[in-house]
Amino acid sequence: MLWPVGCLDIEISQTLFRQLYNELSEAGGYMAKLLNLQEWAEETYSKPPSLSTLRRWAREGRIYPAPELHGKEYKVQHDATYVDPSKKNLRPKPKHLKLPSGGTLLERLTHGEKASSLRR
Structure with missing residues (x-):
C-alpha cells in the first residue's frame, strides 16, 4: 500500500x-474504522466464536456499543465489548448504605422515638 x-x-x-x-x-x-464481526472477534478473543454466535450476540444486544447493520453484514467498533446479559446492573454497588436519619420506617413505626438509637 x-x-x-x-x-x-x-x-x-x-x-x-x-x-x-x-x-x-x-x-x-x-474517525474509527468499523470492523466486521469476524475481524472484531479475531482481535478480541484468542479462540473466536462462530459467525452465527456473533450475529446472535449482535441481534440480542450483547455487544456494546451496538453493531450497525450495513447491508447484510454487521459492522462494529474495534473497542466494542461483550456484555453478559445475566448481569443486569453493571454499575458498581455502593460500599456503605446510609440509613435514613430518623431510622427506617419500620423502626419508627415499631419503636416510636427510640428508633434513632437502633442503628446497625
Whole structure:
C-alpha cells in the first residue's frame, strides 16, 4: 500500500497501516474504522466464536456499543465489548448504605422515638 507523505510515497504493509490508523483514531485524529464481526472477534478473543454466535450476540444486544447493520453484514467498533446479559446492573454497588436519619420506617413505626438509637 502506498501512503503519500509530502512528495514521497512510502510503501508500508497493510498490518502496519491498520495499527497506525487505529492509533490515530484513538487519539481523535480520524474517525474509527468499523470492523466486521469476524475481524472484531479475531482481535478480541484468542479462540473466536462462530459467525452465527456473533450475529446472535449482535441481534440480542450483547455487544456494546451496538453493531450497525450495513447491508447484510454487521459492522462494529474495534473497542466494542461483550456484555453478559445475566448481569443486569453493571454499575458498581455502593460500599456503605446510609440509613435514613430518623431510622427506617419500620423502626419508627415499631419503636416510636427510640428508633434513632437502633442503628446497625
